[in-house]
Amino acid sequence: MSEPTDIDNDEEEFAESTLIEAIENQIESDNPPAAKATFNKLTLVGYERDDILNLMAHVLAYEIDAMLEEDRAFNTEWYETALRALPELPPEKD
Numbered sequence: 001m002s003e004p005t006d007i008d009n010d011e012e013e014f015a016e017s018t019l020i021e022a023i024e025n026q027i028e029s030d031n032p033p034a035a036k037a038t039f040n041k042l043t044l045v046g047y048e049r050d051d052i053l054n055l056m057a058h059v060l061a062y063e064i065d066a067m068l069e070e071d072r073a074f075n076t077e078w079y080e081t082a083l084r085a086l087p088e089l090p091p092e093k094d
Contacts, residue, residue: 019057033054036079057087062090 026035036055042052059082067074082090 019060020053023053023056032080034083036084038086046052059083
């Protein structure tokens with residue numbers, strides 16, 4: 001098989017930076033409120049900013065994947081609950 005291409009890596013980096021930008025916007029706008037609350041909680045217990053943003057981006061990506069897979073609207077209630085559960089991540093999908 002062939003090695004991953006630069007295009008694959010570029011797409012992955014773009015997706016990651018886009019998710020992190022979305023998280024930063026949520027924290028700044030305090031919408032949803034769980035975003036800022038989660039960021040503050042994880043900061044208080046000693047997590048680094050980049051680690052917090054990555055954890056939160058993982059939760060957002062998980063919900064976006066589920067939304068697309070199930071052809072449904074974004075589940076804000078689930079998303080806020082999952083954010084508040086951090087640093088525990090949602091279970092991996094099969």
